[in-house]
Amino acid sequence: MLIYIAIYIEKFSNKRVKIPKIYKRKPLKVTLYKNQKEIRLPHIEKVLTVDLAKDKIRAENIQKEIASNYIGGRGIGVKLLFDMLSPNIDPLSDENILIFATGPVTGTIVPLSGRHVVVSKSPLTGTIFDSSAGGFFGRELRRSGFDVVIIKGASEKPVYLEIDDGHVDIKDARDLWGKNVRETTSFLSKDGFKVSCIGKAGEKLILMSSIMSEYTHACGRGGLGAVMGSKKLKAFRVKGSRDINISDEEKMKKYVAESMRLLNASPVASKGLAYYGTPSLVNLINTMRIMPTDNFRKVHFENAYKVSGEYIAENYDIKKKTCYNCFIACKREDKKRGIELPEYETIAMFGPNSMNDDIEKIIQANLICNDYGVDTISAGSTVSCYLELEGGNDIETPLKEIVEGGPLSEGSLRYSKRKGKEGSSMSVKGLEIPGYxxxxxxxxxxxxxxxxxxxxxxxxxxxxxxxxxxxxxxxxxxxxxxxxxxxxxxxxxxxxxxxxxxxxxxxxxxxxxxxxxxxxxxxxxxxxxxxxxxxxxxxxxxxxxxxxxxxxxxxxxxxxxxxxxxxxxxxxxxxxxxxxxxxxxxxxxxxxxxxxxxxxxxxxxxxxxxxxx
Amino acid sequence: MWKEIAKFGKKLVDGGYLSSHFGNISVRVGDSITVTRSGSMLDEITEASVVTVDLHKPSSLDLIASSETIVHREIYKRTSALAVIHAHCPFAVVESLLNDGSIEPYDSEGKFFFHEIPIVTGNIGTKELAENVATSLEQHKGCIVKAHGTFAVGKILEEAYVHTTMMEHSSKIKYYCDLTKNK
Missing domain, CATH: 1.10.599.10 (Aldehyde Ferredoxin Oxidoreductase Protein, subunit A, domain 3)
Known part of the structure; x- marks a missing residue:
């Protein structure tokens, strides 16, 4: 079946306009790969390429060989990036490429399948990098008609990408530039759109910037938010109503039932995480004496209980939050204030590793990171590194410096090198070590x-x-x-x-x-x-x-x-x-x-x- | 490594999963396989009871290795297994004689972990058996060789041991259930 998807280009307007504004749209013919047979691929198939520099949009089927050998998500992202990117480019130059990818089970009846992946060359590590997030964005992307979106080039002025049930627009985002994640998401998620965006950190090309989906789901690691910022791409919003294809529905029902039996029988999945969320790990990790403490100079934190899952459950009115088709629901929200609560890794870094036993300070640090769009592990570990080298126990000052783009925002490795104390950066290949x-x-x-x-x-x-x-x-x-x-x-x-x-x-x-x-x-x-x-x-x-x-x-x-x-x-x-x-x-x-x-x-x-x- | 093999060899014999001489155990170490020697008693393994052979090709040391080394080698070459146990579990052998193709466990653990247990054919120590077992284990955690015994894989020896005992348990439950139903 020849795939013909209605694609529309919106030419960028130099006029300052209010958002959203309806532009004249030009239809674009779909270009298939050379020699591509007219077949209906059951794999990940529909790839949208958006060139922000040239204002061009192209949709095509992915080569069957790539779909068969690399599955989807991280695999396809890695393959496409490898093929498309020249070596040794600056990750924050317009030559870098940002790939949003879903997989063949994304958004289906398969449990825990609500994730999507972003792949690019990391400005923090210089390595290839995939970062994934939960929520509902991935499912919505597939329902909008595309499985993979490749973003090339850089726009001269801030824009956001919109896919509305197969219709693609590049829209003016000048009014959104300078706004943080909460405000941007709130504005763009009207009319049922699911939103991935950057905050001020990504705009300022902070090397540990994240891409945030639906307020709190982070493609956190590796600074891919800065790549998005370098392209002047403030956000990407999607909406769709299309069915997601499953090749063998009967078999899928059988395999899903088998998987659910196993998941329900797992005490970690169905009980530990489901009850306390990821902070259930705090006391366990501390008891095993592998809790990063005082920038990894110790392995046990005396006051760990005060930042534990149990403490949070006893002292906060908690609401569970879930991703698409997930019964674990590991995310937690403070019902009274309507704010997200930190996950284990965030607690470990801003808590014990920074010698801080005040859970409220960790909650505030988490809110700041999520709103500015900053990876909580790298930010927390960089704060810990700063405290080791500068002394004190104030986590707020160094965090402020990070989110506002001060010297600390380059991460612990660059910061400690400048100080002549590289050994104080607890990182591998420039990426900060998580909470174990x-x-x-x-x-x-x-x-x-x-x-x-x-x-x-x-x-x-x-x-x-x-x-x-x-x-x-x-x-x-x-x-x-x-x-x-x-x-x-x-x-x-x-x-x-x-x-x-x-x-x-x-x-x-x-x-x-x-x-x-x-x-x-x-x-x-x-x-x-x-x-x-x-x-x-x-x-x-x-x-x-x-x-x-x-x-x-x-x-x-x-x-x-x-x-x-x-x-x-x-x-x-x-x-x-x-x-x-x-x-x-x-x-x-x-x-x-x-x-x-x-x-x-x-x-x-x-x-x-x-x-x- | 031989101590770990000895530990599970003893457990297998003590648990009645095989008689002392019938079965073999191996682990992959880099590009080598450490496997029990031919004729060694699995409940009395010492350092001298195991031999290390090449993963990719037969060597002169194959002479003293278990006669099923050809099967172990093929499994390691074609799967990501790091440990293999071959045992002559009695109920598994009985079920392999009563069924063709595969058996579907009745017990919940068997259903959870195996979904189905394939039954394969081939004579002891042959290339045909090695290929059939390895093909089966590309998709399953264990299989039964008709009229012979089980092969189970794991990422660690304990996992291969669990898969072996679970195959026997599922076979036993199925045998007794079928026996009762057919009375």
């Missing part, structure tokens, strides 16, 4: 070090087996067997982020259930191993991207602080890292020719051959 001290969770330590986007707990999600015992409890204080495990979990997570499903589904679901859900969604059989293999392909392609950017294996490490006093033996760490490379089929962090050929990445690896010859 790696000295007490050695699999996570290896996972932080080998992550393609920098320190991230979600790349392999070793929190599940090493801390929560899911699917099996493994010894968190031993490196034994971890190198093999990490690469499998990294591959599986890449698959989950490409479906796109919430990471919390992995408390109960395995590659078997994920591959079944994928198969039913797209109508082609994927085995468990094929699902893992796709994750491996994505992980290797990300690695190739980073190598092309001259990010070498020397970046696969941890801050020296963790090796001090032999808390983590550097010798043992290096040995396990080498073992990890063996499992990966990599040589000093670089995928071997055999590995790349086996994953079908020969073409992508051409630059390696040219470089080495």
């Amino acid at each position: 001290d790696p000295r007490g969770v050695l699999g996570l330590a290896l996972s932080y070090a080998t992550s393609n986007r920098g320190a991230c707990h979600l790349r392999a999600y070793m929190v599940a087996p090493e801390i929560l015992g899911k699917p099996k409890l493994i010894d968190r204080l031993s490196f034994s067997g971890k190198s093999g495990l990490i690469q499998i979990f990294q591959n599986i997570s890449a698959g989950i982020h490409s479906l796109v499903m919430c990471q919390f589904s992995s408390f109960a679901l395995s590659e078997e259930e994920y591959s079944n859900l994928l198969s039913a969604a797209v109508g082609e059989k994927y085995t468990s191993e094929e699902f893992i293999r796709m994750g491996e392909r994505i992980y290797n392609l990300e690695r190739l991207f980073n190598i092309r950017e001259d990010i070498s294996y020397s970046h696969d490490t941890l801050p020296e602080r963790f090796f001090a006093e032999d808390r983590i033996s550097k010798e043992e760490f290096d040995s396990v890292l080498d073992e990890y490379y063996v499992y990966r089929g990599w040589n000093k962090g670089v995928p071997t020719k055999e590995k790349l050929d086996s994953l079908g990445l020969k073409k992508e690896a051409k630059f390696l051959v040219e470089r080495d010859s």
Whole structure:
């Protein structure tokens, strides 16, 4: 079936206008790839490319090969970015590309499927970067007629992108520029639109800026909000009423029922998180003595209870908030004030890691970060770093400096380097470490070090087996067997982020259930191993991207602080890292020719051959 | 590593999942497989009872490795498994003789974790068996070789052990239920 989608361009007007204003629209013919057969792809298929510099919009089907090999979400975003981006460009220049992507199960009856992914080159880390958010935006995007939206170039003046049931407009956002997330979202979400936007932080190109969906759902990490700001793209709003295609509805119902049985039987998913939300981790992490405290100089916080999930439940009138089709509902709101409450990572960074036991101050810090559009982990960790170097316990002053674009806003690594104290930045590849001290969770330590986007707990999600015992409890204080495990979990997570499903589904679901859900969604059989293999392909392609950017294996490490006093033996760490490379089929962090050929990445690896010859 | 293999070898024999000589256990370590030796008793494993062989190709050490090493190797080559247990679980063998294709567990745990347990064919130690088992385990956590026994995979040995015991449990429940229904 030839896809013809009505696309309309709105020429940018130089006149100052009130928003929204109806412009004359010109229809644009859809351009398909050369030799593209007229087929109805059950995969992720409809890609919209918006060139803000040239005021051009194009819609096309994605190549079947890409859809089949990269699933959707993170995978397709990574593939498109790799193919489209020239090496060594400035992430905040108009050459960078921003990709919003959904996956084949986004917005369907699959539980925990309300997420979308944004992929770009990070201005914070210089690496390839995917960041995802929950809520309802992803579902609405698919219902609006598009699965993936690529944003190229930069507008001269502030604009926002609108998709209204297949109709695309670039609209004037000058009246919105200078406004924060709450005000922008409130204005643009009228008439049923779902809104992703940046606050003042993104406008000021602050390197830890987030993209916020529906007020509180953050594509938080990596500074992708600054990329959006550099394009003068204030917001992206969508509305749709189209059905989302499922290839085999009967099978999908069966697999969803099986998945729900497993999720309901999981105490972490159906009880712990459902009762206290993610702050349920505070007391557990502290008891295990892996709570980042005093900028990772300690592992236990005496007053942790005062910032815990239990304390919040006892002292606040709480309302649960959920994403699309999620029974866990891990988000929390203060019913009286109608404000969002912080999640675990935010509490860990602005609380114990900054030696602060005042939950109200953390709540306020969270509100400020969400409104300005700033990643709470990077901001909190940078505040902790500042307090280590400058002294004191006031979190408000450094946070103010961050959101207003002062020197601290460049993140802990650049700040500490300027101070001549690089060792005080608790980061990997420039991305601040989240709320689990790696000295007490050695699999996570290896996972932080080998992550393609920098320190991230979600790349392999070793929190599940090493801390929560899911699917099996493994010894968190031993490196034994971890190198093999990490690469499998990294591959599986890449698959989950490409479906796109919430990471919390992995408390109960395995590659078997994920591959079944994928198969039913797209109508082609994927085995468990094929699902893992796709994750491996994505992980290797990300690695190739980073190598092309001259990010070498020397970046696969941890801050020296963790090796001090032999808390983590550097010798043992290096040995396990080498073992990890063996499992990966990599040589000093670089995928071997055999590995790349086996994953079908020969073409992508051409630059390696040219470089080495 | 042999200590971990010894621990689960003893548990398997003590639990009645196999008799001492029948079955084998392996773990993947980088590009190698550490596997129980042919003729070793699984409840009395020592350091000398295991051998490390190449993951990618047979070597001279295969001579003393378990006769099913060919199957273990094929599983590791084609799946992301890091541990494999082969056991001659009695009820699983009975169910494989009573059914073809696969069995669907009746018990809730079996339903949750397996959905279905495939039954595959092939003679002991053959390439055909290795291919059939590996193909099956590309999608499932465990399978039963007809008239022979179970193969289960895991990311750690404990997981492969759980999958083995669950296959036997599901087979036992199904056998007794069917027996009662057919009275």
